Amino acid sequence: MYDPYYRGDRNSNHTLLIAVLIAVLVTLLVLLGIGAWYVIGRTAAPSNTAATEPTPQTVTAPAPPPTVTETKTVAPQAQAPAAAPVPADAGTPASERFTVCPSGRSGVATSVTSCAFADNVRDAWMQSYSSTVLAYSPVTETTYSMSCSPGYVATLNTGRTVTGARCTGGNDAVVIAW
Incomplete structure (x- = not known):
């Protein structure tokens, strides 16, 4: 319906x-x-x-002392040339011990060498891996020529041994850079 x-x-x-x-x-x-x-x-x-x-990233740190480094321009290399390790007593005094610098990447074997200069020698050598580098000493305000030999086995004042470049020159400066 x-x-x-x-x-x-x-x-x-x-x-x-x-x-x-x-x-x-x-x-x-x-x-x-x-x-x-x-x-x-x-x-x-x-x-x-x-x-x-x-x-x-922005990092604020105290400004380091000025570093002047003069180096010879060479073709860039990824790493230091391979060299056979040189024993610590080969052509160097048997008593040669390196005092580790505060940077932890270089050391000095003579009292006439400052750590600031040793760090500048290391920086110059790491940039060129050349057998001769020029490095500035902030203590004497002079640039010195240093002869570097890679593959040197150095004994540090901490008892540790490191393999690096032994650099000599300037005013009887002896530096190990690793």
């Missing part, structure tokens, strides 16, 4: 409306998730160059 006041099954209309709203909401959440992933992913790794180039 026909009922003019019958408006249909209200539950089916509400169920359809709720299903559509849920589908729209899920779609929006998925799109927002993809967008957030894209933005966050791009921020975390902006490009392939970030993996090979270090991020610059």
